[in-house]
Amino acid sequence: GEDxxxxxxxxxxxxxSSVINCTYTDSSSTYLYWYKQEPGAGLQLLTYIFxxxxxxxxxxxxxxxxxxxxxxxxxxxxxxxxxxxxYFCAESIFNNNDMRFGAGTRLTxxx
Amino acid sequence: xxxxxxxxxxxxxxxxxxxxxxxxxTKGHDRMYWYRQDPGLGLRxxxxxxxxxxxxxxxxxxxxxxxxxxxxxxxxxxxSAIPNQTALYFCATSDVKQGIEKLFFGxxxxxxxx
Numbered sequence: 001g002e003d004x005x006x007x008x009x010x011x012x013x014x015x016x017s018s019v020i021n022c023t024y025t026d027s028s029s030t031y032l033y034w035y036k037q038e039p040g041a042g043l044q045l046l047t048y049i050f051x052x053x054x055x056x057x058x059x060x061x062x063x064x065x066x067x068x069x070x071x072x073x074x075x076x077x078x079x080x081x082x083x084x085x086x087y088f089c090a091e092s093i094f095n096n097n098d099m100r101f102g103a104g105t106r107l108t109x110x111x
Numbered sequence: 112x113x114x115x116x117x118x119x120x121x122x123x124x125x126x127x128x129x130x131x132x133x134x135x136x137t138k139g140h141d142r143m144y145w146y147r148q149d150p151g152l153g154l155r156x157x158x159x160x161x162x163x164x165x166x167x168x169x170x171x172x173x174x175x176x177x178x179x180x181x182x183x184x185x186x187x188x189x190x191s192a193i194p195n196q197t198a199l200y201f202c203a204t205s206d207v208k209q210g211i212e213k214l215f216f217g218x219x220x221x222x223x224x225x
Contacts, residue, residue, distance in 0.1 A: 042216030103153040
């Protein structure tokens with residue numbers, strides 16, 4: 001996952017917004033994804049964005065994509081304790097069978 | 112029942128032993144993957160298979176082998192386990208529609224090599 005970078009930790013208070021950031025290096029990325037991993041479980045797809053979009057909103061989740069800077073972010077509004085998990089950013093490359101994952105950001109939500 | 116099932120959930124073994132991790136899926140997907148997760152490194156691809164007769168090496172295949180026994184089954188073997196293979200291993204399947212690839216993961220197998 002060295003081509004996809006994320007900070008490892010984020011801590012927020014319940015009710016605040018969380019913003020998890022990701023940078024990627026491959027300009028031929030087609031889709032970018034956010035996965036959530038809860039303790040003791042596998043990853044689950046949260047949302048995705050096509051590389052020619054700059055924003056996607058899905059209930060409390062907002063994905064922003066700055067293709068020029070190769071920067072992706074996931075904003076969680078009104079963060080709840082149940083949002084505590086590890087969030088992985090991933091990119092799929094056109095004509096490449098590999099999906100590249102970042103190292104994951106551990107989000108801790110304090111009451 | 113889980114759509115992607117991995118067995119065992121946990122395994123402790125000794126250096127030099129042969130280990131097999133099993134994965135089965137009920138999603139009907141052709142594509143299956145094995146990843147390992149290490150703290151601070153994220154997920155790295157070991158092997159992948161796009162159908163029963165198709166096996167491909169991933170980023171870190173050395174020391175591992177796989178077998179795709181059927182569309183629903185994809186097993187990972189460590190022929191001679193070593194301590195730096197201690198990790199959390201995930202099996203996944205995927206479905207591709209209109210260029211969007213969605214991965215579905217099992218719950219993982221925590222392997223410790225002593």
